[in-house]
Structures are given as structure tokens and as C-alpha cells.
Amino acid sequence: MSDTTPQLTLHDSSSRTTVPFAPLDPENVRVYYCGPTVYDLAHIGNLRAMITADILVRLLRHLYPRVTYVRNITDVDDKINARAHANGETIDSLTARTIRDFHADLAAVGVLPPDVEPRATHHIAEMIALIERLIAGGHAYEAQGHVLFAVARFPGYGALSGRSPDDLLAGARVEVAPYKRDAGDFVLWKPSEPGLPGWESPWGRGRPGWHIECSAMSHRYLGESFDIHGGGSDLLFPHHENERAQSQCCFPHSRFANHWVHNAMLLVNGEKMSKSLGNFLTIRDILSDTPAEALRLLLLHAQYHSVLNFTRTGLDEAKQTLNRFYRAIGDLPPDETDPVPAEVLAAMCDDLNTPRALAEMHALADRALAGDRDAARGLRASGRLLGLLGQSADAWFRAGASVDEAEIETLIAERLAARKSRDFARADAIRDDLAARGILLEDGPTGTTWRRA
Numbered sequence: 001m002s003d004t005t006p007q008l009t010l011h012d013s014s015s016r017t018t019v020p021f022a023p024l025d026p027e028n029v030r031v032y033y034c035g036p037t038v039y040d041l042a043h044i045g046n047l048r049a050m051i052t053a054d055i056l057v058r059l060l061r062h063l064y065p066r067v068t069y070v071r072n073i074t075d076v077d078d079k080i081n082a083r084a085h086a087n088g089e090t091i092d093s094l095t096a097r098t099i100r101d102f103h104a105d106l107a108a109v110g111v112l113p114p115d116v117e118p119r120a121t122h123h124i125a126e127m128i129a130l131i132e133r134l135i136a137g138g139h140a141y142e143a144q145g146h147v148l149f150a151v152a153r154f155p156g157y158g159a160l161s162g163r164s165p166d167d168l169l170a171g172a173r174v175e176v177a178p179y180k181r182d183a184g185d186f187v188l189w190k191p192s193e194p195g196l197p198g199w200e201s202p203w204g205r206g207r208p209g210w211h212i213e214c215s216a217m218s219h220r221y222l223g224e225s226f227d228i229h230g231g232g233s234d235l236l237f238p239h240h241e242n243e244r245a246q247s248q249c250c251f252p253h254s255r256f257a258n259h260w261v262h263n264a265m266l267l268v269n270g271e272k273m274s275k276s277l278g279n280f281l282t283i284r285d286i287l288s289d290t291p292a293e294a295l296r297l298l299l300l301h302a303q304y305h306s307v308l309n310f311t312r313t314g315l316d317e318a319k320q321t322l323n324r325f326y327r328a329i330g331d332l333p334p335d336e337t338d339p340v341p342a343e344v345l346a347a348m349c350d351d352l353n354t355p356r357a358l359a360e361m362h363a364l365a366d367r368a369l370a371g372d373r374d375a376a377r378g379l380r381a382s383g384r385l386l387g388l389l390g391q392s393a394d395a396w397f398r399a400g401a402s403v404d405e406a407e408i409e410t411l412i413a414e415r416l417a418a419r420k421s422r423d424f425a426r427a428d429a430i431r432d433d434l435a436a437r438g439i440l441l442e443d444g445p446t447g448t449t450w451r452r453a
């Protein structure tokens, strides 16, 4: 990092404060994110987590020479078993299709793939090894073919999510089972009946609980301690609390994750998204009639740890913003070497402050639209950092051809102002840009009118 590079700060869920980010090894920043359980199409709440990870990793790659980003795939889970059964298909066919769809949906919205994407079913041996270690250390016990983690044996349990033991029980909606010593004890391994996925283990044929897979895969690819663990706020408890308990009991001198990054929930029209409310939106639902880049931009409207409200109006605003940014970039030839303007980098280093970064990009667009080519280049370089503005203006406008009346009126006013300030090049550029999008301007004695070509 050069002297002028701003210090990255991140809101750390564990300490519940915003802290400077200090990598364990600045030569290789290590990040783990919990990926999808693959039984259904990803929804826009899932996407918010994936986009938060994406902008974080893009920024880390900008700041540090190397980043190792691991995002797992949960391909063994009771929801998968139930869905495959309901669909009348094999588990392999359901998980393979869902993984393909997940990759395609994320690629469409510009989410870059992780460096390693381990699948739980390929790491059963590593999970068994950790469970054996937990039993040997007195942190887990076997009962009726199950292996359970004994929460009472880990004094730090609850510290990550900031819950008292009573809250923990209330929040976990724990399954009461006769073989549990404590109601809060959770499953590391459970028996599999014939017909369900299972692997041989010291405790008989069975399958892992959910939490142990992330402890096993993060250890395998990132080591005992790594820099950042992230996911949606819904994962904080019990999933991340349990991951941390398992890993720190296996490796008592480790930190496990040094920073915990959680994105807040996404609401749809002010309400929690749920199938019962009928407001459950998959990425595909949105992309059927909306440019993918507009969806991505909308998800950056709020800083990641603030609640984000998804609305159709918000999507339209995102489209207008992109129309404006692409107008500002115009026919600038692509150049990957343009530096990211300091004010945009500072905003992103301020705990991924995307609203502030977007405000800075609007200021750059103002200058670019007034003819400042350096500002236009800075705008496009900023877009690269946020995973935006990756296509040519021409391609954007051809794909998103429809232009609404409010925008036309705005452009007519901008063109009038340009002419008044004798910036005829700018005035002509606006007229040509609209013509390319099928809107013809006519100047008459009472002002400018327009019609569709």
C-alpha cells in the first residue's frame, strides 16, 4: 500500500464496532463466505450477501497483492433431500442444476467467482477429523448414533452474536431430543437411514450437521486463523456462533476469523421477504425485465450493514443512474489502467460506504458531462471497483433501449443549458445520444419538443 492509500475500516460483528482492518498476512488476505444451500434458485436476499462479498473482495484485491476468497457450497442438507424427493429427482440432479443456475445468476450481475468453491460432500473426511478432535478434547459427545457439540464446554459461546445463554435458547428454536445433555447442544453428525445420503464414520453410517462443514472447509483452505468471515446477518446465530465454537475448540490458540462481516436484511416494499407474503423474488424474476446491472446498482444503494428496501421505484432510479453514468462515459475507449479516484477509494475504504461512493461517482459524472475527460475516466475506473460500468455505453443503451419521459425532459433541459452556455458540442452530444435511442428532438419557436422515431 502506498502512503496515500486510505485505511480500510470494517464493521466487525463480533466487537460490534467499526475497526481498522489489519490482515494477518498482508501478502495473502484470506476470506471465507458461507455460500448457498443448493436446492432452489437464489433470491435477491441471497444476492445481497454475494454482492457484499464481491465488492469487499474487489476492494481487497485493489489494496493487497493477493486475496484468497473461499465460498462453499452446501450440497448435503435435509432441505435438499426433501426437495429432491418432492421433485421426484435424484439429489445429484437437483444439486448440479441448482449450482449451474446459481453460477449463471451471479455471473449475470457481475459477481466474480471465488478462488476456491469447496463442496461439503467432497470434504466429509475433513469434517470427521474435526469431530474426532472435538470428542477427544471433551467438547463433543456421542449419543444414539449422533455426535453433539457440548455448548457448556465452551465458555465463549454466545460472545460472537452477543447473546446470553437464555437468549440463545430462545433464538435457536432448538430441537429437544432425549440424547442431548443440554438443549442448546447442536448436531455435528447424525445417522442416515437407507435411501438418504450417508458416509461411513466412527459413529456408523451418517451425515454431517450443517455447521461443521464451514469449520472443516475454512480450515482446509485458509488455515486455523484467517482474516474475514462473512455472510448474511441471518447466519450470525446459530450458524456462525457454532462454527466459531467448533473451530476454536479444535484449535484453542487460533482466532478462527479475525473480522466478522455481516450484511443486513433486504426488505421488499418495506416487508420481510417470504413465500407466504408472495413477495419472494428470485434473481431471475428481476432479470426477466430489468438489466442485471440495474439490480446490482440497486443493491449498492445502502451500506451493507443497513437494511435495504427493494422497490420497483428503486430499480428505475438505478436505471436512470446508469443511463447518466453511461452518458458521462460516452465513447471513451476501455482502459483498465485508469486509477480509481481518491475520493471513491476513500468512500469504499470507509466500511464499504457504497452510498458515499455513488455520490462521488455522480459528482464525477457532473464533470464528465461538462466535458472533463479525466472525470469520465475516473468514473469508469470507479465502476470497475464496484463491479459496474463494465460494458460500452453503446451496448448499455442498445440493451436498455427504453427511455422514459422524465429522463427525456431532463436531457432537453440539460441541452438547453448547454446551448445557453455556448457548449454546442455537449448540446449536440445529447441530441445524438437521444437519437441513437430512438428519440428525435425538434427545436421550434416555443421550445424543444420530442417524438419517438
Ligand SMILES: [Zn+2]
Binding pocket: 033, 034, 035, 214, 239, 243
Ligand atoms: Zn458457513
